[in-house]
Amino acid sequence: MKAIYLTGFMGAGKTTVGRRLGEVLQLPVIDTDAYIEQQVGKTITKIFAEEGEETFRAYERDALKKLPKEHVIITTGGGIVIQEENRQFMREHGIVIYLHCELNELFRRLADDETRPLLMGNKQKQMKQLFEQRLPFYQEAHMTIDTTNRTIDDIVENIVSLLKTPRF
Numbered sequence: 001m002k003a004i005y006l007t008g009f010m011g012a013g014k015t016t017v018g019r020r021l022g023e024v025l026q027l028p029v030i031d032t033d034a035y036i037e038q039q040v041g042k043t044i045t046k047i048f049a050e051e052g053e054e055t056f057r058a059y060e061r062d063a064l065k066k067l068p069k070e071h072v073i074i075t076t077g078g079g080i081v082i083q084e085e086n087r088q089f090m091r092e093h094g095i096v097i098y099l100h101c102e103l104n105e106l107f108r109r110l111a112d113d114e115t116r117p118l119l120m121g122n123k124q125k126q127m128k129q130l131f132e133q134r135l136p137f138y139q140e141a142h143m144t145i146d147t148t149n150r151t152i153d154d155i156v157e158n159i160v161s162l163l164k165t166p167r168f
């Protein structure tokens with residue numbers, strides 16, 4: 001089975017849904033952010049602060065290439081889709097699932113979060129801008145799941161049933 005890549009904006013639930021999906025499908029789950037943190041030996045926040053976003057994006061691109069491409073769920077960071085190379089790579093090597101979520105719910109989910117360096121400052125304005133810029137990239141996925149107002153279990157069940165359809 002090809003890799004399953006979960007994409008979507010910060011707060012869409014990629015990390016959380018991926019973990020649960022891994023339990024249900026009995027597949028290993030690798031989170032690109034966690035992998036980078038472990039390889040570099042620093043938190044994402046520290047990497048952004050000390051090495052900058054460009055270096056982080058290079059780590060992210062390299063991680064994507066190095067990680068397994070079969071029998072695995074890869075939960076990505078929200079910005080992985082910025083690089084066309086990454087979008088192409090994921091589409092070629094796996095099934096790309098975009099976890100969509102309405103902005104107002106993303107605001108609520110991330111209201112108290114301090115771990116996402118790109119959202120420091122005017123959080124809602126930053127989120128709206130980034131969200132609109134990235135939406136067309138997320139929409140290049142093989143399939144989209146709307147997570148707005150839905151529980152993790154409901155989303156996971158939806159993904160499992162979509163994966164059973166003949167197309168995949």
Ligand SMILES: Nc1ncnc2c1ncn2[C@@H]1O[C@H](COP(=O)(O)OP(=O)(O)O)[C@@H](O)[C@H]1O
Nearest residue numbers: 009010011012013014015016109147150151152
């Ligand atoms: N479907 C959901 N309903 C409510 N809260 C959610 C849902 N999915 C994720 N969350 C919450 O939103 C926050 C961000 O989730 P996370 O899995 O880290 O998202 P991502 O990896 O896409 O940035 C966490 O606090 C998580 O518990």
Ligand SMILES: O=C(O)C1=C[C@@H](OP(=O)(O)O)[C@@H](O)[C@H](O)C1
Nearest residue numbers: 009010011033077078079116117
């Ligand atoms: O959207 C982004 O550019 C980012 C999303 C984060 O991951 P999550 O989407 O899991 O929050 C993390 O990779 C980093 O803070 C940058």
Ligand SMILES: [Mg+2]
Nearest residue numbers: 014015076077
């Ligand atoms: Mg995450």
